[in-house]
Amino acid sequence: MDFGLSEEQKLIVETTRAFVENELYPHEREVERTGVLRRELIEEIKAKAIEAGLYAANMPADVGGAGLDTVTWLLYEKELGRANYALHWTCVARPSNILLAGTPEQREKYLFPCIRGEKWDCLAMTEPGAGSDLRGMKATAVQDGDDWVLNGTKHFISHADLADFAIVFMASGEEETSRGKRKKITAFFVDKGTKGFAVRDGYRNVSHRGYTNAILEFDDCRLPGAQVLGEVHRGFDVANSWLGATRLQVGATCLGRAERALGHAIEYAAQRQQFGQQIGKFQGVSFKLADMATELKAADLMVFEAGWKYDQGTVTDQDMAMAKLKATEMLAFVADEAIQIHGGMGLMDDLPLERIWRDARVERIWEGTSEIQRHIISRALLRAVGG
Known part of the structure; x- marks a missing residue:
């Protein structure tokens, strides 16, 4: 397994991150404070996503998508995951892969309009x-x-x-x-x-x-x-054939949010001064940063290893369950620790941390709860010895 990124993958990461920072971040406060994603805003960002080649990028090239392999798709999802979920999921839509299971007539009616941004x-x-x-x-x-x-x-x-x-x-x-x-x-x-x-x-x-x-x-x-x-x-x-990688998608978006939270925590720990020195020099804070970075690295490796195996045709339910479990629980830990490092400011909506902290909670529930993932993992372990 090559841990380096190809030039194409680097370009996709850079393009997606720039789009997220320039086109999605500026609208986060409005969505968070109103709880509403305006239809006019959806159409505006959608048009820019289509122009940038980021819309429906999860789909194969022969139907109008970007034709990304699984690892590259997860890199793309990780970058989108940094932003408010409604903004990136709705405005930069990734139609369900299950649409590929349709007949030619169903593809014309449902799949292709979704890829073109005409339907959801x-x-x-x-x-x-x-x-x-x-x-x-x-x-x-x-x-x-x-x-x-x-x-x-x-x-x-x-x-x-x-x-x-x-x-x-x-x-x-x-x-x-x-x-x-x-x-x-x-x-x-x-x-x-x-x-x-x-x-x-x-x-x-x-x-x-x-x-x-x-x-x-x-x-x-x-x-x-x-x-x-x-x-x-x-x-x-149909579901098992076409929806298998959605757990990895959840894991990848969690990685993006965790990186954003950790970035804020590192910057704050380096700038904030208490008792005459940067708080990052206190072991109570520096060790938190070390643990956050280590947990994030572990989750990152598990998600992308599972994605690599998916492309090789060797991925198992256990691989995807482990990746989803680790990434979602890691995000909860990192978000909580980032807020702890910021103290009271971490809970204010001037920063994205309280939003990341709130959003992290659902990740351990949808696309299979943490308990379901543990069941899948333990069943695979026991089955191997006749249990």
């Missing part, structure tokens, strides 16, 4: 009673002739208020297994405005201001069979 997608799995246990979902899809009828509720659906359509996973039947009955899952495209499909306001969130969540309600929502994504009853296969 959202992904709907989670329900009030089914978070980590997706097989426990209650929302159903029942076949009626050539149509499907959807009923039920999804919640915590990110930016569904902005999205033009949802990719919805529904329980579509049951099958007998050695462990008893298990639900079959099917994925559907559901366009906003479809009869029986409603998008309601979601919950106020302590993390990621301006980045909204919504509640999706399905009441005898009828869809033609052409709206099925992938094969009927094989929704999990």
Whole structure:
């Protein structure tokens, strides 16, 4: 594994970082203080992101994306992760890779408009009673002739208020297994405005201001069979095939925020004076900086090793679970210590630290909680010895 960056990777990092600092940082205070990401601002930044070649950069080149390998994509995500989440995720959108699983007709209708910045997608799995246990979902899809009828509720659906359509996973039947009955899952495209499909306001969130969540309600929502994504009853296969690297994406954005927080802490420790000297000369502060940098380095190596393995075709669920677990818990530690070094000023919104600290909390929950990641890791360890 070569730890050095290619000239192309260096250029992508420099270009993305410059875009973040020049086009996203200036708007953070507005979004943080109002909790709103204005549509006019979205369109303004989106146009600049498209012009810079940063929009939908996660997509393959043959469909109009940047065609980045996984490591380079994670470098790009790390730089974007430095900024307010709503700004970088919405204005510099990365459409879900699951759109690549669509038929040629579905790609024309959903994938390509998202890549061109004409539409937004959202992904709907989670329900009030089914978070980590997706097989426990209650929302159903029942076949009626050539149509499907959807009923039920999804919640915590990110930016569904902005999205033009949802990719919805529904329980579509049951099958007998050695462990008893298990639900079959099917994925559907559901366009906003479809009869029986409603998008309601979601919950106020302590993390990621301006980045909204919504509640999706399905009441005898009828869809033609052409709206099925992938094969009927094989929704999990679609998800597992196309959504695997999202845990690494979360890890990479955490790295960016942690670097920003550590940078502020180092600068403050070098400038702030107490008792006649820089506070960075006190062991109580200097050791914090050392521990923060060490934890960040460890998480960085784990995320990018998993990304490298992904490109080699050798990555395991354990690799990605470890990377996600380490990066998200590292960010919580670094953000907290950065605030401690700044004292009271760290909690003031003049600095991004209190925002990074708040935002860090959700990372240990979405895309699989820390407990789920530990379950994946421990199961892999025990399976190797017959446990």
